[in-house]
Amino acid sequence: MSEKIKILIADDHQLIIEGILSNLKGIDGLEVETASSCDQAFSKIKAQRNQEPFHILFTDLSFDNTTENSQLDGGEALIKAIKQEELNIKVGVITGHTETNRVYNVIHNLNPSAYILKSNCNTSELNFAIQKMLAGEVYYTHEIHQKLLKRALIEIQMDEIAIQILKELPKHAKINNMEGVIKKSDGSPLKIRSIESKLAKLRTDLNAINNTDLVLKAKELGILD
Known part of the structure; x- marks a missing residue:
């Protein structure tokens, strides 16, 4: 210099x-x-x-x-x-x-x-x-x-259904209670099997050990407030 x-x-x-x-x-x-x-x-x-x-x-x-x-x-x-x-x-x-x-x-x-x-x-x-x-x-x-x-990759993988599930997850003691709450783009409810499948993929994507950890990881990444 x-x-x-x-x-x-x-x-x-x-x-x-x-x-x-x-x-x-x-x-x-x-x-x-x-x-x-x-x-x-x-x-x-x-x-x-x-x-x-x-x-x-x-x-x-x-x-x-x-x-x-x-x-x-x-x-x-x-x-x-x-x-x-x-x-x-x-x-x-x-x-x-x-x-x-x-x-x-x-x-x-x-x-x-x-x-x-x-x-x-x-x-x-x-x-x-x-x-x-x-x-x-x-x-x-x-x-x-x-x-x-990692955040950029996660955001690419996120869709509206995933965001809905992550937001609703802390509100329900059982996953079954989310059936009828999560809606597709056409307004029809998502079946429990599809919700569970989406949750499994989210846990893999965010390297979460369970659903509670999944919510914490989503908050850490700024996906949830």
Whole structure:
């Protein structure tokens, strides 16, 4: 890198910040600052937007140090504020959150340039992510990429009947009670044998051990609220 790349790290845990800083020391050409809250990070980015602006922000999603006086209560709010202000900075997430639904919502709604997990964050991965981000590309750590791929495949396999069954399943103590409740596209009721067959396929697709686990997996994937 011929010029210094300015990076801001936002996290409320000092040990995490120190760990990221240690990894970044192995990368040449960086100038790194830190912020312990989203409000502080946002203020720093805005204060330097016209003179020596930050090129990249790495932020966590959850911040435990927010109070009723905080303007921004977490990483999602910080990213939204940056987009609303149209600040010219690449944003990456470094977090411990691996829940498929949250991962999907963050990436789908906020479109960060990177999503990295704290558990396997290292110098090599950070260097690769930074290069990708500066080139206008995105980088998602392998586990996150796999989660997004699995969700996409599941969504392709889902049809209206499957969604109906998953929504009704927690409401009925017995599968037989669902007969007459699940409707085909023409309005006719689905027979119990067809419901059971669909449930068996859903359990296989979502790798669920039983119907209770099936509902939990569907919620984790964001198929159910």
